[in-house]
Amino acid sequence: MTTSTEVPAMRERLLDVDGKKIFVAEAGEGAPVLLLHGGGPGASGVSNYSRNITELAKEFRVVVPDLPGYGRSGKGVDLADPFGALASGIRGVLDQLNLEKAHFVGNSYGGACALRLALDTPQRVDRMVLMGPGGIGTTRALPTPGLNSLLNYYTGDGPSRPKLEKFIRDYLVFNAARIPDSIIDARYQDSIAPEVVAAPPLRRPTSLRALWKMDFTRDKRLDRLAVPTLVLWGAEDKVNRPSGGRMLAGRMPDCDLYEVANTGHWVQWERAELFNRLCADFLAGRR
Template sequence: MANGRIIEVNGIKVHYHDEGVGPALVLLHGSGPGANGWSNFVRNIAPLAKTFRVICPDLPGFGKSDMKPASSPIPGWWGDIIVGLLDKLSIEKAHFVGNSMGGMIALKIALEMPQRVDRLILMGPGGGFPVSSVFPTEGIKTLANFYDGPGPSLERLRGFINQFVFDPSQITEELIQQRLEAALDPRIVAQPPMRPGPAGMPEELWRDARLAKLPHETLIIWGREDRVLPLDTGFVLMKQIPRARFLVMPQCGHWVQWEHADEFNRTVQGFLTP
């Protein structure tokens, strides 16, 4: 894993990568065991940094960043940290790409502080609601229960990651070992970041009436075979956000940016530089 930088935001140390020159582009990762910014976007950072200043943090509770307080609300607390990071870096406005939980955080920032967001790419984001699919999915159950029962293991992690993709052969042993090492961090084992705390369950953003007034050009991307957050989870968001486009990737699971990296990178470049 490439080395990044560490900066303190609201008393929390945040580890992040800062690559390239140009308009600011923030990449926000998802919440699976062992997740961090680099492992989620390793196939995207360098190509996108040819055009943008790419900011890719480890969200607190993941990677090399400090822990997320158990009492902090999801996703609002993370949104405040990311905006604080931009303040520290003297970035007034940025494009956002959010995967899964990262998409939910990006959407929350757009709702609360729309002036800080330029264009918005939501990739299989949380915060929606399935129209017809059974929910929670097996992928969500595995994510939520990863640290319960027998606890984390290589076998459980491999099974979980295989649910993220259409073609598990794309998952490298290097990636699995990196994520296992991160997932076994004693801090995270003791306090899994997605375990509901005193603040309750993650906010249901699809219920927020402000979605209908979001001014941002928005691209929603979904893998057709997503087994974590099924495709129809995005329909409610697509219907509510006025300037939303919806792109479906065939033969693709929850990790569009990994399974279809080249097409994803081209799509992001095209949408953000029309």
């Protein structure tokens, strides 16, 4: 297994999903796997999985969308039900690609999207890998410092490179020295695109009803969601609490949990070799 950040040449297209544009990049052949990125400022699909696409594409058809509101996809997300809107958009991607079902890999915000999609339409999900997914116990405790940093990026004095660097180095990863300045520079530039600043894709819920919709621990369907699931959670995650992994493993009927030592919120980047191996084996049924 390699951890190269050299992404292979990818097939790119802009899909029309219910009148909104969703950008997708593809590599490889085989069983389809959708990689859903996190919700941090300036995030996008290919950049989020830059250390994973090459390896996974050796065995799978890897489909990497920019989630609605991010990257080259259309901007704006329904704040009354953000996870539901994301799931609907990605389900539309399946339809546009003529995929009846697929594997899903979701990091943070993307993990919440994958989980909501599986709860709403389990027949569309083959296997699922979740890394520190959002929406786990969000109404049962105060937000973590990392999540507050993320949600405050566009508020107050507005977005800035120092704010983004603090979020990435202090909260996103365990070993800040491993993050090159080039990643922060690129994400900062993407985060200040005028259309993104006008409609930030990740914001605090606008109502108590919206907040409750974003907490999967209150969804009784979780107890009977039989989709085979692997949860990977950094033991030092400062954005979403690692206790969420144990909750998922305890409630979902077919859920394995791997808690990764000395790792923060970005398991697929910090521990790419381990992630690539575990992910490929699980999705291929080599469990």
